[in-house]
Amino acid sequence: MITLDNVSFRYKQAAENTLHNLQVTIAEGEVFGFLGPSGSGKSTTQKILYKHLVTEQGSVSVNGKSLRDWGREYYHFIGVCFELPNHYLRLTARENLQFFSAFYPQIKQETINYWLDKMGLLEEADKRVSEFSKGMKMRLNFIRSVMHNPAVVFLDEPTSGLDPGYAHKVKEAIKGLKQQGKTIFLTTHNMNDADQLCDRVAFLHKGHIKEMDSPRVLKLKYGSKKVQVTDIHGQAHCFEMSDLSSDPDFQQLLQGNLIESIHSEEASLEEAFLKTTETVQA
């Protein structure tokens, strides 16, 4: 569905490339997470993908068609949810959506109402956006990006500024889009979101893709499996799971019947991300 073939990019007057030979293929219906620290090139990649930047090196194709060959009809095919709210503050939420729906003949009033309801904004739909909290504006951003039923959706920090309840609603909506077969390109700093939502993630660092795989595989690769043991005196001990059978300290606790509780510790995507992108402070 989306292919970046050897894509590099350099801004005018920049000394070096922002992106280096990106090689990514995203399948139809896949939720793909793009993770990286600030300045790693995530935004540049997104801008290339929604045609705000043109790359001279490498090629990008969406739905089998080079980005160069897509005209403005590309924006029927994709939806973009920006990181920051961007609405006409003196229009109501409904008016903002109606304004943008004027560019898409297929959008009906019922569709707008459906999404407003799904994102918990129906009751506030006739309030001016200037009265909205950041979280409400972000939900409105999300609605605007999906209301024309695009095949590919670019989401930039879609749960940023949302309380856990509404973040859950947005995540459920993303899962719903996946079930409908939409391809989703998700940029986020939130490792939990990436872990829960993405089929695959790529870790970007200084314009290079350092790792790309499913969250599960990355966690296994970079995380160490440990067990946390608390003894009957309340003291905590940590053991490598692989050495458990031969670890004398663990055996001593076990045979002395001194163990109060045992918990296995799973590697997190965050751990894998930090190890890969070398941002762990020494």
Next chain:
Amino acid sequence: MKLLKWDFLLFSRYYVIQISLVLAVLYGLSFYLLGQGLSFELFLVLFCSETMIMSIMYSGTLALLDKSQSTFSALSVIPQPIHRIYIERSLVLALIGCLGGVFLLVGYGLISSILLALPLLFLLVMACSLQGFFLGHGAQGFTDFLLRVVGLCMTYLIPFASLFWNSGHWVWWLFPGYPLIHYFKYALSGETNFLSLLLPYIQATAYLFLSVYLLKRKLENLPQS
């Protein structure tokens, strides 16, 4: 054209329509009360300021608003080319400008000129609005916009010198505001001929197309998000 309704609503919510019409009514009323006490030359300067220069200010401010509220980035991912959105907005501003122009002309007692003057005014105000959008999108902020707008306004005000000096010289035609001066001067002098009335329309149309072209280039080269 689908957007006209929404542009009217947007302009109304940001009080562009209300401010424009209140100003036009106040000007028209002042012209009516001053009667013959207001010279034709001063009327023309005020007419130009209220219609054309104000439309540059309105459109420039609206462009800055699109930047400050980041709505420009949202507009950059819609299927319609972005310059068309601004052409439609200019159309709405031209209609508002024409409505204001009617109040001014009626106030000054030039009712018979309305029919021929309005299409010319429409072309000129639309070109001014496009130039305002051009300046607004090129500016870093409102102060920067104001500095740029002074330069543009000069090109509209300089040709008023033609009312007093070297009025027939071709060089005045290079200024975008000259067609209005030329039109009124000849339309009211009784020396009118077809060509002298047609020339302002041709020049105004040429400036309109030039403004569309420049705005399109500007928008294509802007960082969009």
